Amino acid sequence: MLGSKAYVEGMFQKYREIFGPQRKSGARGMREAAGGHLFTARQLSVRVVE
Numbered sequence: 001m002l003g004s005k006a007y008v009e010g011m012f013q014k015y016r017e018i019f020g021p022q023r024k025s026g027a028r029g030m031r032e033a034a035g036g037h038l039f040t041a042r043q044l045s046v047r048v049v050e
Contacts, residue, residue: 001041005029008039 001011005027012019012026019026019041027039 001026002038004037005039008041012041 001008003011008027009025026041028042029036030038030040
């Protein structure tokens with residue numbers, strides 16, 4: 001999942017059952033992407049922009 005914070009949070013709520021019970025929110029900011037405007041459902045650990 002990739003998109004705005006609102007989009008990723010919406011998909012997180014829609015598919016809540018596939019995430020762990022301890023997880024409180026869905027959106028994770030991409031470290032090097034678009035000035036903090038892109039979010040994913042997982043925290044990516046590799047560089048996204050070279």
